[in-house]
Amino acid sequence: MGRLQGTLHRQEFRLRRRPRERSAAHPRYVRRRTGRRQKTLLARTLATIKHFASSNRLTGGTEWGRTLFFDTTFQLYFVLAARLLWDRLDSATRENVDTIARAQAEFTAGLGTGDDPASGDWTPRGLNGGFVGDTKLEEMGVYAQALAPGLAWAPDNVQYPQWRDAFGRWSRNEAGLPAADRANPALVDGVPISDNTAQNLYDTFIVENHGSFGPHYQSELWRTSGRTAAHFVTAGRPLPEVLTAQPNAGLLWDTLLMVMSDSGEPLMPMVNDREHLYGRDVIPLAFLAQVLGDRAAARAEAALAERLAAYQAYAPVNRLTKFSGEPKYEPEARAEIAISYLLHEWRAAQGKEVRPLTERELFERASGVRDFGSGPGLVAHQSPAAWAAAVSKPGYVKFAWQPAHDDWLFTLSGNTPMFLPATNATPAARSVTTYSELRDGFDGSATLFTLPTGFAGFTTLPSGDVVYATSGTSAGEGHLEVHNLTMPGIKGLDGGRTYTAAEGATTVAAKDGGAPAPGGGRTDDITFTRASYRQLRMRGITPDPKYGYSLYAIEVRDGAEGADLARGATATASSSDAGKGAALAVDGDLATRWAVSVADRPRADSWITVDLGQEREFDRVTLRWEAAAGRAYALQGSVDGKTWTDLERYPHADLTSTGGWVSVDGRAGLVVRGGKNPLAVYGDTLILSDGPAEAVLVEGYADGDPSEVKAAAGREAPRSEHPSVRASTAGGHLSLFNLSAAAVTTTVSVPQDTRSVRLYAGIQTLTADGTDYRAELPAARAEVAPARFVLRPDGGGRVPAGLRAEVVDAATLRLTGPSCRLVVIPLGGRGGRATHVSVRRGRTENVTVLGTTAYPLTDIALGRVTFPTAPLPAGMSDPAAAVDGDPHTSWTPGADGRMVVDLGAPTAIGEIRISWTGGRVPSAEAEFSTDGLSYEPVGTFRTRGRVATLTTQGTARYVALRIRGRARNDARVVSLSVLPV
Numbered sequence: 001m002g003r004l005q006g007t008l009h010r011q012e013f014r015l016r017r018r019p020r021e022r023s024a025a026h027p028r029y030v031r032r033r034t035g036r037r038q039k040t041l042l043a044r045t046l047a048t049i050k051h052f053a054s055s056n057r058l059t060g061g062t063e064w065g066r067t068l069f070f071d072t073t074f075q076l077y078f079v080l081a082a083r084l085l086w087d088r089l090d091s092a093t094r095e096n097v098d099t100i101a102r103a104q105a106e107f108t109a110g111l112g113t114g115d116d117p118a119s120g121d122w123t124p125r126g127l128n129g130g131f132v133g134d135t136k137l138e139e140m141g142v143y144a145q146a147l148a149p150g151l152a153w154a155p156d157n158v159q160y161p162q163w164r165d166a167f168g169r170w171s172r173n174e175a176g177l178p179a180a181d182r183a184n185p186a187l188v189d190g191v192p193i194s195d196n197t198a199q200n201l202y203d204t205f206i207v208e209n210h211g212s213f214g215p216h217y218q219s220e221l222w223r224t225s226g227r228t229a230a231h232f233v234t235a236g237r238p239l240p241e242v243l244t245a246q247p248n249a250g251l252l253w254d255t256l257l258m259v260m261s262d263s264g265e266p267l268m269p270m271v272n273d274r275e276h277l278y279g280r281d282v283i284p285l286a287f288l289a290q291v292l293g294d295r296a297a298a299r300a301e302a303a304l305a306e307r308l309a310a311y312q313a314y315a316p317v318n319r320l321t322k323f324s325g326e327p328k329y330e331p332e333a334r335a336e337i338a339i340s341y342l343l344h345e346w347r348a349a350q351g352k353e354v355r356p357l358t359e360r361e362l363f364e365r366a367s368g369v370r371d372f373g374s375g376p377g378l379v380a381h382q383s384p385a386a387w388a389a390a391v392s393k394p395g396y397v398k399f400a401w402q403p404a405h406d407d408w409l410f411t412l413s414g415n416t417p418m419f420l421p422a423t424n425a426t427p428a429a430r431s432v433t434t435y436s437e438l439r440d441g442f443d444g445s446a447t448l449f450t451l452p453t454g455f456a457g458f459t460t461l462p463s464g465d466v467v468y469a470t471s472g473t474s475a476g477e478g479h480l481e482v483h484n485l486t487m488p489g490i491k492g493l494d495g496g497r498t499y500t501a502a503e504g505a506t507t508v509a510a511k512d513g514g515a516p517a518p519g520g521g522r523t524d525d526i527t528f529t530r531a532s533y534r535q536l537r538m539r540g541i542t543p544d545p546k547y548g549y550s551l552y553a554i555e556v557r558d559g560a561e562g563a564d565l566a567r568g569a570t571a572t573a574s575s576s577d578a579g580k581g582a583a584l585a586v587d588g589d590l591a592t593r594w595a596v597s598v599a600d601r602p603r604a605d606s607w608i609t610v611d612l613g614q615e616r617e618f619d620r621v622t623l624r625w626e627a628a629a630g631r632a633y634a635l636q637g638s639v640d641g642k643t644w645t646d647l648e649r650y651p652h653a654d655l656t657s658t659g660g661w662v663s664v665d666g667r668a669g670l671v672v673r674g675g676k677n678p679l680a681v682y683g684d685t686l687i688l689s690d691g692p693a694e695a696v697l698v699e700g701y702a703d704g705d706p707s708e709v710k711a712a713a714g715r716e717a718p719r720s721e722h723p724s725v726r727a728s729t730a731g732g733h734l735s736l737f738n739l740s741a742a743a744v745t746t747t748v749s750v751p752q753d754t755r756s757v758r759l760y761a762g763i764q765t766l767t768a769d770g771t772d773y774r775a776e777l778p779a780a781r782a783e784v785a786p787a788r789f790v791l792r793p794d795g796g797g798r799v800p801a802g803l804r805a806e807v808v809d810a811a812t813l814r815l816t817g818p819s820c821r822l823v824v825i826p827l828g829g830r831g832g833r834a835t836h837v838s839v840r841r842g843r844t845e846n847v848t849v850l851g852t853t854a855y856p857l858t859d860i861a862l863g864r865v866t867f868p869t870a871p872l873p874a875g876m877s878d879p880a881a882a883v884d885g886d887p888h889t890s891w892t893p894g895a896d897g898r899m900v901v902d903l904g905a906p907t908a909i910g911e912i913r914i915s916w917t918g919g920r921v922p923s924a925e926a927e928f929s930t931d932g933l934s935y936e937p938v939g940t941f942r943t944r945g946r947v948a949t950l951t952t953q954g955t956a957r958y959v960a961l962r963i964r965g966r967a968r969n970d971a972r973v974v975s976l977s978v979l980p981v
Contacts, residue, residue, distance in 0.1 A: 042088070049082050049089065053096035058103040065100065066107055069122035069139075070328070072146040075100060076227050077335040079149045083234055102157055105150025108143060109159065109166045127173055129198030132375065135207040137174050137200040138217055141224030144170040151240070152231035164189075168242055173198035175221050175248040177205070179932025179958065183900045184868035189241045193871070196247065203902075203932070204372040205251040205865070212393050213376050215266030216274050218256055219284035221249060223336070226287035230339045233346040244292060245871035253288065257296060257366035258380045259387070261407035262359065263490075264304035269378070269389050270396040272324075272414025275407070278304060278311055279320040279333020286340035289354050290347040296365050298356035301340075310489025315512070360384070363405065369434045369443045369460070371904075379432055381445050385464025386702040390447035394426040395602065397449070399458040401466050403668045403702040408492055410668070411481040411684075415545070415602035418481075419458070419698065421474040422604040425451045431781050438863040438885045441810050441828050441855035446782035448737065453693070455739040457782035461731030464702030469726040469737040469782075472695045475605045476541050478672065478679070478688025482664060484510045492665060499681050500666075500706040502659020502713075508683060522629045523622065528648045530558065530619040533637030536566070537609040537644060538623065540633050542685050547628030548601035551585045552593045554610055555622040564588075565618060566610045573608040575600040582608050593626050601628075615639060621647075632682045644692070653690070655681040661713035662686070669701035669709030673717050674726070695739070699730035715751075718773075722746035725775060734760040734785040738777035748773045754798040758827075759805050759813070760785040766803040766817070787827050789813060789849075794821035794836055803839065810855040813847040815839050826852045860903055861959070861978040867900040882961075882976040890917050890972035893963040900960045901976060906930050908955050910981040914941060914948040916971035923964040924948055928956035935960055946971075953981075 056065035056075070065071050082089060082097040089097070113126040124139035147167040150157065157163070168189045176198030184193040201207055209217035225243050232239050259266045265281050268274055282304055288297035312318050320333035347354065357365065363384045372378045377393030382405075389400040398418040402409055415423045429450035437443050448457035454471035461467075470477050487493035498507045536556055540549050556566040571582035575597035585594040585608060596606045621635055632651060636644040655662075658678045661671045670688060672679055677691030689696045701712055718727035724740035727748045738744050752758060752770035762785050764771040777783065788807045791799050803817035811832070813824060819841045826832035832852030839845045866879040875894030882891040883901055891899065912926050921943050927935040935958070941948035959978055 045081075046085065046088055049078070049085065049097075050093045052078055053082065053093045053100065056096070056100055058100045058107075059096040066104060067118040068108065068116040068142055068146055069119040070142070072104060072108075072142060073227070073332070075104060076145055076149060076231070077339075079153070080230055080234065080339070083153065083231075098153065101149035101152075102154045105147045105154070105157075105163045106159055108146040109162045111143075113169075124170075127169065127197045129173065129176055129200040131200050131202055131207065133208050133211050135200045135209055135217055136198065137207055138209065138220045138224075140170045140174045140198065140200065141220055144174070145224045145228050148228040148231050152235040152237055155237070164240075167240065171240070171242040172196055172247060173200070174224070175201060175246060175252055177201045177203065177248055179203055179900075179902070180248055180251075180867045180869055182933060183898070183960070184247065184873070186245075186868060186871045186873040188245050188247065188871060193247045193868075201248065201252070202373060202376055204370070204376065205248065205255050206372045206376050206378070207252075208376060210271055212270035212396055213372075213378055214271040214274065215256060215259055215268055216271070216277070216280060218252060219266070219281075221246060221252060222284035222287040223280070226283040226291070226336070226339060226343060229287060229291055230342050234342060239291070247871070248869050250870050251865065253294070253297075255370075255372075258368060258370060258382045259389075260300060260362070260366055260382070260405065261387070261402065262303060262405040263307050263407055264300035264302070265407055267387055267389075267400070267402060267405075267407055268413045269391050269398065269400040269418075270393055270413070274324055275413045276311075276323045277321055277329060277333065278308060279337050280329060282333075282340045283336040286343045289356075290340075290343040293352070293354050295354060295357045296362055298354045299359065299362045302356045303359070307490055310487055313489075314485070314487045367443060369436060369445050371432045371434050371445070374430055377430075379434065379445050379447050381443065381460040383443060383460075383462055383464045386466075388445075388458075388460040388464075388466050390432070390445065390449075390458050390460075392427050392430045392449060395423060397423050397425055397427060397451075399447075399456070399466070399468055401668075401700055403464060403700075403704065406492065406667065408483045408485075408490055409664070411483055416481050417479040417604055419468045419478055420456055420470075421476040421479045422602060424600060424602045425453065425473065427451055429780055431778075433783060435784060435786070436863050439855070439857050439859070440786065441830065441853065442733070442786055444733065444784045444786075446735070446784050448739075448780055448782040450741070450780045455780055457737040457739065459728075459735040459737075459782055459784050461733055461735075461784070463731040465731035466700040467728045467730050467735040468698040468700065469728075469735075469739060470696055471724070471739040472693035475539060475692050476687050476690065477675075477693065477696050478670075478686075478698050479604060480664075480686040480688070482684045482686060484508060484684045486510045486512045492667060497665045497684070499655050499686070500663040500709075501655060501657035501679070502661060502710070503657050505706075506655045506681070508654050508681065511683075521627055522625045524625070524650055525620065525622050526635055526648050526650060527620045528635075530617055531637055531645075531647060532615050532617045533639055533645075534613070534615045535609055535611050535638040535641050536618075536621065537607055537636045537638065538630070538633055539607045539636055539644075540603070540605050540630050541649075541682070541687065542632035543596075543601065543604055543606065543630060544628040545631075546601070548596040548603065549606050549608075549630050549633075550580070550593055550595035550626040550628035551608065551623060552590050552626055553588075553622070553624040554585045554608065555624070556610065556612065556616075556618050557620050557622070558616070558618045560620070562618075565612055565616050569613060570611040571608060572611075574603070574606045586610055590624065595626070595628065609641070611641070632685060646691070649682075651682055653680040653682055656690070659713070661709050662688075663704045663706040663709045666704045666706065668704040669706075669712065671699040671701070671709065671713045671730075673697045673699070673728070695726075697726045697728060697737075699728055701730065718751070719749045720746055720775070721748075725777065727775070729758075732758075733787050734773065735782070736775055736777060736785060737782045738780060741779050743777065743779050745774070745776045748775045754801075755792065757791045757799050758787050759789040759791055759807050760787055761807045761809075763804070763806045766799050766801050766805070768801050771805075786810075786855075789827060790825040792823045792825065794823050811849050811852040812854060813849070815845045815847060816843070817841070824849060828852075828855075858979055859977040860907060860980055861901045861976055864904065865902040867902070873897070882973045885975075887974060890974045891976075892972050893966055895966055896962075896964060897966065898960060898962045899976070900932070900958050901978065902932070903957050903959065903978065906955050906957045907978075908981040909952050909959070909978055911979040912941070912950045912952065912959065912961075913975075913977040913979070914961070915974040915977075916943075916946045916948065917974055918946075919969055919971035920967070921946075921948065921971045922966040925962045925964065926950050926952070927960035927962065928952075928954050929958040929960070930956060932958045
């Protein structure tokens with residue numbers, strides 16, 4: 001099988017050649033790339049097909065086949081390969097291949113909605129599916145794809161209708177979400193989508209597998225569709241309608257775009273062991289681009305192709321799953337690149353090339369902010385300049401950031417820490433506020449976690465910049481891991497990473513060739529200046545990525561020949577695995593060991609302490625590690641067990657800086673404010689507060705140019721009168737963090753040049769050197785106060801101290817204070833003109849800036865998800881046009897059409913408004929639901945001119961608009977507005 005798939009895989013390299021050139025160059029190309037003649041490879045491939053056709057259980061063999069999970073996936077590749085070489089196969093092999101396709105379809109259809117007895121605990125849970133922790137999207141896709149070869153190659157079979165019906169049921173339910181499906185009467189292969197029964201998605205259109213959000217499994221819908229489609233197009237048969245009209249597929253793709261990187265791969269802040277699986281990433285993109293014609297997918301696929309040669313040239317050469325994945329992923333990847341090639345050939349035969357978006361267009365299309373809910377535990381912000389996220393899922397807790405969407409910059413998957421020192425703390429509370437361009441005039445987010453050891457918050461800004469603030473949850477705040485490889489052809493991977501700080505620059509060379517980071521059965525002999533302490537502590541900084549920390553022995557000596565002062569001493573630890581307590585590290589037995597608990601393996605700052613009984617002098621420590629050797633740690637001494645002094649670090653820092661800023665390879669800038677600890681670089685680990693836990697604020701700048709980062713560090717930061725409130729003006733807006741369990745009202749002083757003053761949403765008073773901003777923050781809350789105006793003196797000079805400015809919204813300002821003449825300039829790039837205003841002492845001057853939208857808007861339906869999703873019922877256009885804020889678009893309901901807007905959470909609603917185009921206005925009714933399944937009628941709209949209104953007193957998450965008796969040329973819905981109480 002592997003040889004066969006490898007042969008098919010080589011065709012991928014011909015993708016960008018013209019058809020004639022591909023045909024003529026193929027034999028020479030194969031020999032040049034493989035070192036083998038095409039004739040030899042063909043003979044081996046045919047022999048492989050013959051063997052596996054006869055050894056399949058469905059043809060009387062005993063080696064493989066029939067088992068749905070996952071023999072049928074390889075069976076699907078195998079049948080396709082055999083069909084591509086059909087004329088070269090002997091009759092017995094052809095018969096066996098045909099039998100495999102037919103018998104597998106018969107077996108799968110015969111299961112009905114039941115489980116395959118040979119597949120263990122793999123189950124789709126009938127047609128109910130599942131979505132928490134482990135989506136059944138993948139399982140339903142496997143059932144569907146097991147039927148595809150029979151449908152494509154055996155249409156004459158008497159059981160074909162049963163196979164077709166089973167294929168349709170599984171395929172239509174793959175991306176099932178009842179709240180969306182029940183609102184959609186559209187027919188797919190003659191069956192209403194509203195008949196779907198499965199829920200395989202969260203109600204925010206995101207999937208989980210292996211216990212967390214897994215983009216690979218989100219794209220499983222198009223992976224199985226691509227595998228399936230290849231059989232139909234190769235057989236010359238039309239695609240089943242469901243493959244090109246997949247319920248809910250569009251919103252699933254939108255979610256993937258919100259985590260898309262610049263290299264065509266989704267960014268993966270949770271699931272481990274799935275990054276850079278190039279082959280498995282290709283086929284969903286190829287299906288979306290080449291079969292469905294999606295230009296964003298075409299851009300992502302092109303980005304993968306641009307990097308493929310460089311990636312394959314990296315050791316181990318020509319492997320497609322170098323850094324992650326199970327062994328089976330390699331042959332899968334090769335087969336799926338070959339299938340992707342076939343989809344390209346099919347598209348080329350249609351004469352309809354899909355023109356990819358540019359990278360800029362892709363990220364403009366993908367930009368947005370979404371809180372996917374506390375279950376998935378993900379807040380994602382995709383901007384034109386960067387990607388950022390807050391992850392609250394237990395085991396993966398972090399604040400993630402990738403400037404320029406570069407998935408080869410920071411390491412972020414699995415239990416890799418980002419900003420927070422470790423990923424294993426479970427938030428006791430999660431506060432999230434999202435800001436959208438449509439409702440607020442800008443995209444952004446503000447998240448704050450209440451953790452067992454303190455508070456940590458994160459704001460993401462439209463510029464791509466981020467701000468991290470912490471009360472000091474653990475030692476080593478501001479933890480970032482950097483990819484550092486030698487992979488010519490991929491930006492940034494040129495054999496080293498350069499870190500520039502106030503004291504200078506240093507380059508950390510890449511550790512390539514598969515060499516592991518320091519670790520694995522290591523013995524560290526650490527010497528330092530003689531000191532006198534009672535307690536010695538090993539405090540972790542970077543654990544072994546799989547097992548954490550584990551020590552056979554801690555030995556403490558004064559002089560090389562001194563006795564081991566630690567033997568038999570009292571030892572304690574932050575945690576211990578069963579049967580591996582701390583005392584086993586000082587018992588003198590190298591067959592026993594201490595190890596952290598399984599739950600604490602991801603924890604960076606785990607520790608083990610030895611109490612010597614009294615103050616003792618010593619100048620060296622030996623640590624004898626098991627395979628779970630700490631990648632980085634500090635040795636510390638204490639006389640009272642409370643105050644600790646660093647004795648030595650392992651390894652030695654490549655860079656230590658007290659200047660408060662660092663540029664990472666010119667690709668990301670970080671400014672550290674408010675802390676006492678230095679920042680340090682240890683190999684490919686960056687610690688922004690290298691020392692004990694402390695309150696600190698970090699500004700992350702998407703522009704990593706060292707001169708720009710240095711300039712940012714030189715700008716004076718806002719100062720809060722309350723010690724628990726931190727603030728930053730990074731990214732042009734005011735980020736505010738209340739790092740405490742109580743509500744706080746305080747003053748935040750924002751340094752500014754008073755010749756041109758930036759005003760933020762809220763109340764501020766001019767001072768001689770800036771503004772004093774009134775901050776009112778609920779407990780454990782982060783917020784972004786957007787910059788709305790610039791205030792300048794009319795005629796020069798400075799804006800006078802004592803002037804009070806209340807920014808009501810993006811178009812309205814109230815000014816009081818000393819008499820002065822000012823110019824008010826709106827911000828946000830949405831038009832509006834400068835307004836001249838005279839302020840008179842003792843009077844309030846209300847300023848309205850014309851041509852500027854008064855953000856934030858009160859319409860809570862703006863930009864929300866709407867149902868039905870595509871495919872749409874006959875005569876209906878996309879209902880999203882009713883909530884897109886664009887007066888030039890409209891929703892065509894069709895006859896008796898119905899749309900639903902999902903407000904995201906149950907909300908008390910006071911009024912609903914409809915704006916109509918010209919034409920006769922039909923009757924309209926509203927319905928409310930809290931679950932998207934059961935709706936209650938609210939009332940009928942009253943129409944005056946082009947506007948219909950309905951006053952309500954109810955609570956709903958889902959608001960339905962039903963149109964009655966609409967004729968073809970009647971009015972369309974320009975906007976559906978929902979106003980809260």
